[in-house]
Amino acid sequence: MGIVAPNGIGTEEYWAATLAGKSGIDVIRRFDPQTYPVRVGGEVLAFDAPAHLPKRLLPQTDRMTQHALAAAEWALADAGLEPEKHDEYGLGVLTAGGSGGFEFGQREMQKLWGTGPERVSAYQSFAWFYAVNTGQVSIQHGLRGHSSVFVTEQAGGLDAAAQASRLLRKGSLETVLTGGFEASLCPWGLVAQIPSGALSRATDPRRAYLPFDAKAAGYVPGEGGAMMVLERADAARDRAAASVYGRITGHASTFDARPGSGRPAGLARAIRLALDEARVDPDDVDVVFADAFGTTAMDRAEAAALSDVFGPAAVPVTAPKTMTGRLYAGGAALDTATALLSIRDSVVPPTVGTDEAGPALGLDLVLHQPRELRVDTALILARGTGGFNSALIVQRHN
Template structure:
């Protein structure tokens, strides 16, 4: 795996920060946020694209793509997977993205209206596109097999990983890179998010994002994500893969009806279907990585789904995204990587910020400090704007 997150660049740096409760959420620094009602975000500030990528790629790519390219390279290195030694048509790239290269687009719009159309970059034709991460990773590493992009917002990282696993099981692919990235913390990107009314307007970074708390006031936007190398177990064994974090065991996705129709939400059904595919019972799940919207009504809906499946406070629940913000398409991919690290090290990372769980929610939320316990099975839950629900089960490799 390869990780670029607001609280750490690189898998071990991110993981150490997460276990230490170190947050990457702060007042936005890359532009002056004082004119906006939302002033807090999870920014990747220590990232130096020029130190990691060829110079020719820098003017072609948005920040989210630069993050994704670095994470992909690290994932391949971590897996000991050299694309040039494999059939290029057996290697695929499946990523999630929603907004595309907003910051790149903003710069080119400023050129268009500020200095004239002749100054607009030709790379604008694709740098803005939500499929560009998949394309750039595929091109850079010669991975010419089945490739696609999933536009289901926060749920996308889970949907992409599950589809990669399906293609591997069918034999369509030999190996794949999967994950998700987003980077819309620029003025244009921020104003596109504000009208939804779900962003936290708190000015104190420590109190801005409080999922499942009685004082929850919205979520904090963030940037970053994760890329993971996925392959069949027999293939990994045959080539003596450098590191195996775990297995994708089950997945399901559902779609909610439009509010007001009276039809039930589909999150609990997605969880049950994912557990069924993994052939595990609710009692077998050792930890749930929550979607954790930080919006009271949405937190309550998620808690109801979890208690519906697991009972009241019967499974530890955590939301390490309280240290990064919601990363949109990158969020569930990062949660999946974090779940696999939890399995590797037998520890549940904490939820920070939240002071105490609202009693009516009935959740055993891991707060403030990591909880050491053996983890064999983890469930990752994600909801995407517009009604998408997704659940992914990952397990210890046997």
């Protein structure tokens, strides 16, 4: 795996910061946010693109794609996988995308209106595109097998990983790079997010994102994500893979009906279907990585789904995204990587900021400090704007 996050660049730096409760959420610094109603975000500030990417790629890529390219390189190195030694048509890329290259697009629009169309970069034709990470990673590493992008917002990272595992089981691919990234914290990108009404308007970074708290008032937007190498267990064993973090064993996605329809939300059903595919019982789940939307209604709905499936406070629940913000297409991929690190090290990272789960929620929320326990089975949840629900089961590799 390879990780780029607001609180750490690279897997081990991110993991150490997460276990220490170190947050990457702060007042936005890359531009002056004082005239905006939302002023706090989870920015990736420490990433040095020229240090990680070929010079020729810098002028043609948005920051989102630069993060994805670096993380893909790190994931391949972590897996000890050299693409040139494999069938190029057996290697694929499945990523989650949503906003696309917002900052690149803003810069080119400023050129268009400020200096004229002749100054607009030809790379704008693809650098903005939500599928560009899949394309650039595929080109950079010569991965010519099935490649695609999943546009289900926060749920996309789980949907992409699950589809990758299905293609592996079918024999359609030998190896897949999967993950998701977002980097839309720029003036144009922020303006596009504000109308949802779901973003926190708190000015204190420590109190801006409080999922499951009685004072929850929205989420903090973030940027970054994770990339992971997926392959069949026998293939990893045959080539003596350098790192094996765990197995994807179950997944399900559902879709909520429109508000006011009277039909129940689909999150609990997604959880049950994922458990069924993994052939595990609710009692077998050691930890849940929550979607943690950060508004009262959405948090209550998630807590109700968990209580419905597991019983009240029956399983530890955590939301390490309280240290990064919600990363949209990158969020679920980062949660999946974090869950696999929890399995590796037998520790559950904390939820920070939240002081106390609302008394009616019935959650065993891991607060403030990591909780040491053996993690064999983890459930990751994600919901995307518009009604997407996704649930993924990852387990220890024996």
